[in-house]
Amino acid sequence: MTHRFPIKEIATQSGLSTATVDRVLNERSHVSPQTHRRVKDAIEELTRQESQLAAKGRRFFIDVVAEAPQRFTRQIQQATEAVLPDFKPAALRPRFTFAETMSAAETAAIVNRIHRRGSQGLCLKARNTGETREAVRRLKNKGIPVVTLFTDIPDTQQLAYVGLNNERAGRTAAYLMLKLLKDDDRTILTTLSQHSFQGEEDRFRAFRSELLRVRPELELIDASGGGGLSPATALEVRDKLQGITDIAGVYSMGGGNLAILRTLEASGIDPGVFIAHDLDEDNLDLLRAEKLSLVLYHDLRADMRLAVRHLLAFHGVGEPPRWSESDIHVVTPLNVPRDP
Incomplete structure (x- = not known):
């Protein structure tokens, strides 16, 4: 697996230990396919975020977790990475965890992993279940803010909801x-x-x-x-x-x-x-x-920009948005935008 990044950076991006990343990169035994996937994804994310790696400002790791079909999670990732330069000199490092289906237990396990390794914030699109609500509450109690995306999870004291009404x-x-x-x-x-x-x-x-x-x-x-x-x-x-x-x-x-x-x-x-x-x-x-x-x-770039603004404001960088509700655009076959 070729790369040009320090093992520590890959470990931080993937949420794995440096020893685990080293085993993957050197093709040692006893490494699961899921771990291989996480390291590969982390290297791809780092490649796309090289301008953020070089930024001199304060660094923020933000997790983006979503249960959705790949056609939609690709859009979430593209929208998130497109708005990163808007927040310079802050250096934003998003870490993505996507799946087309997640059980309540799987979603809670991902959120709990973020709780253990730490994060400056979580953007979350997930089902409203008791296990997910409890996991989000634990993040909040640890001081990790949560912004729910596109579908809300009430009664969790999340920082904000961003998306359509x-x-x-x-x-x-x-x-x-x-x-x-x-x-x-x-x-x-x-x-x-x-x-x-x-x-x-x-x-x-x-x-x-x-x-x-x-x-x-x-x-x-x-x-x-x-x-x-x-x-x-x-x-x-x-x-x-x-x-x-x-x-x-x-x-x-x-x-x-x-x-x-x-x-x-x-x-x-x-x-x-x-x-x-x-x-x-x-x-x-x-x-x-x-x-x-x-x-x-609704404009996903605008949504992700609002979500990041909420998280940065929580950490004392800038002011939080006054309004987090997306505008509803009606698109017909006659007004399809060139670059949605």
């Missing part, structure tokens, strides 16, 4: 859906990655409440639980389509939209309205192909 996003989706539906439309499909993501659950409840307030005759079919991953999402949708011959509209809060569309197509269903979230690669392609009616989008 998800209730407002759900109501916005309902408003737009109602404008686009025909008078004789009757059935709407909704999908979340997991109901235990507080943000998606808030979107769902607000969407359902507003939609049925105006059109109480509408039937909502919920096909949630696929984690935003294509195979699992397709299975959830296929299961809920049993006996259904028509879907007028789809509100997808958790992704996997290509799989949703293919599953509907296989059942001979062509929804007239499809509202989704986020401008990942799949959604950009689907917008350009006019397979999605519109996407609700």
